[in-house]
Amino acid sequence: MTDTSVGAPEYPDLEFAPDVMRAMGHAVVDRSVAHIAAINDQPARGDIDAAELCRALREGVPEAPTELEPLLDLLFERLISRSFTTTGPGYLAYIPGGGVYPAALADFIADVTNRYTGVWTAAPALVQLEANALEWLREWMQFPVGTAGLFTTGGSMATFNAILCARERYLGTELRQGTLYTSTQGHHCIAKAAKLAGIFHDRVRTIAVDGDFRMRVDALAAAIDEDRRRGLRPFLVASSAGTTNTGAVDPLDAIADVCAEQGLWHHVDGAYGAFFNLPDATRPILHGMSRGDSLTLDPHKGMFLPYGTGALLVRDGEALRQVHAATAGYLPPNQSEFYDPAQYGPELSRGFPGLRVWMAIKMYGTTGYRGALAEKRALAVWAAEQVAGIPGVVIDAAPQLSLFAFHLEGDGLTTLEARNDATERLVERVTARGRVMITGCTVDGRFLARICVLSFRTHRAHMEACVADVSEVAAAILSGA
Ligand SMILES: Cc1ncc(COP(=O)(O)O)c(C=O)c1O
Structure with a gap:
């Protein structure tokens, strides 16, 4: 803030006085906690009809400083709900x-202290916490030391x-002949990631799925054979431990077998x-996952962290290090005993992403996470049973984990188009009621409604509301209302 008093230095001091910082921190915490306390009253989809608001928000770069309070007013009173x-x-x-x-608190600490975690030497003990958090994920996923x-x-x-x-191990610099495989239900980030890695779309195969939306292993083996016959170089299979559309878990063990026989990298x-x-209830469903060469995790989903935290585990840790190891004359020497983040990833300067993971695991313990995830799964199973009993509802995918999909059928719905339209209206009208937000997906031309239970705040009463809303709206649509 520019100090304009007599005798003040000519340049602004960007530091705030301790009591001012404390007051600003309290103001942010007060608003944040009030926001959380009122979260039940917010419509689940929020008010996203905001094009006019967005136009009104456009502004030139401000020349003069603004106080914190009006900024908090803008965010908490006008924007966040949109x-x-x-x-x-x-x-x-x-x-x-x-x-x-706990993750928000960790982020605050990480930002205020702003220690450099790109290289071990700059913040050894803090980097060790990040290494610990990665090790804990490894243990949870039953990957080897x-x-x-x-x-x-x-x-x-x-x-x-x-x-x-996988590319470095199997293709070296000869990228063009390399082919990789995922199912028709594999997440589209796989093809995007492949392209970033120099593997273009014409080398990404999408393998057919069975009636439960799981990759067909016979079709996978046939596609690999076909590519080999054409002189191409299959190098990676990306399987799904829970697809986004229907929650399907591919036959991970059988895919691991194919990869072992064929000498391919298995990414899960x-x-x-x-x-x-x-x-315990869901671990057997993921059997074979721990045989993967690598595993994508999203702590901002299954660990209930805020957006911005993904994680990768690579069974042969040296393979990950070899991809990224690099140094420069101005940097301290690379570490061999300790985890050195820039040697394992593409970034040099970075925030402290491990702190929110470390803090959350410390504060909830494995017990907290195991219990919360068991609850989400139980809620999905219960809700799927209830929804299956609603007249006109046909379940397309029962919950393998905590997600299930369904569509509407009825006397008047004689064509696929009519069923799709009715199911889409169901999703829209249930969501418009405000208590829950559900979305759909299109699979092979069929529109499916889907319900995914993974918010740490979702409990039995919310699922009861969801089932009641689906039931009432389905009845209304089928009766022509
Ligand atoms: C199954 C699956 N894979 C990959 C992704 C991509 O992850 P992210 O959005 O964190 O980049 C998502 C979701 O967004 C997903 O559901």
């Missing part, structure tokens, strides 16, 4: 994220780094599902 209520208990759309409070990890901004970037490892996309390795 978005999906992603942290609310009724958010059953897409794959819900999180927003647990020797696995290396990396925190990324999300699942897409984790997958990108996995493809780089566990962005949605991998943390379900914690509860």
Whole structure:
């Protein structure tokens, strides 16, 4: 703030006085906690009719400083509500994220202290916490000692780094002949990540799925054979431990067998599902996941953290290090004993992404996570049973983890188009009621409604509201109302 008093230095001092900082911090915490306390009352989809508002928000770069209070007013009173209520208990759309409070505290500490975690030497003890957090993820996922990890901004970037490892191991500099495989239900970030890694779309195969939306292993083997006959070089299979559309878990063990026989890298996309390795009820469903060469995790989904935290585990940690190891004459020497983040990822300067993971695991413990994930799964199973009993509803995908999909059928709905339209209206009208937000997906021309339980704030009462709303809206649509 510019000090204009007599005798003040000519240049502004950007530091605030301690009592001012404290007051500003309290103001932010007060607003934030009030926001959380009222989250149940927010419509689940928020008010996203905001084009006019966006136009009005455009402004030139400000010359003069603004106080904190009006900025908080703008954010908390006018803008935050104009978005999906992603942290609310009724958010059953897409794959819900999180927003647990310990992560926010960790971010605040990380930002205020702003220590440099790109290289071990600059903040050895803090980097050790990040290394610990990665090791804990490894343990949870039952990957072997020797696995290396990396925190990324999300699942897409984790997958990108996995493809780089496989590419370097199997293709070297001869990228053009390399082919990779995922199912028709594989997340589109796989093709995007492949392209970033120099593997273009004409070398990405999408393998057919079975009636439960899982990759068909016979079709995978046939596609690999076909590519080999054509002189191409299959190098990676990206399987799904929980697809975004229907929550399908591919036959991970059988795919691991194919990869072992064929000498391919097996990458498992566990962005949605991998943390379900914690509860006893769901661990068997993910059997084979821990045989992967690499695994994408999204702590901003299954660990309920705020957006911006993905993670990658690579079984042969050296493979990840070899992809990224680099140094420069101005940097301290690379570490061999300790985890050195820039040697395992593409970034040099970076924030401290591990702190929010470390803090959340310390404050909740494995017990907290195992229990919360078991609850989400139980809620999805219960809700799917209830929804299956609603007249006109046909379940297309029962919950393998915590997501299920369904559509509407009825006497008047004789064509696919009519069923799609009715199901789409169901999603829209349920969401418009405000208590829950659900979304759909299109699979092979069929529109499916889907419900994904993964918000840490979703409990039984919210699922009861969801079932009641689906039931009433389905009845109304089928009766022509
Ligand atoms: C199954 C799956 N894989 C990958 C991704 C991509 O992850 P992110 O959005 O964190 O980049 C997502 C979701 O967004 C997902 O649901």
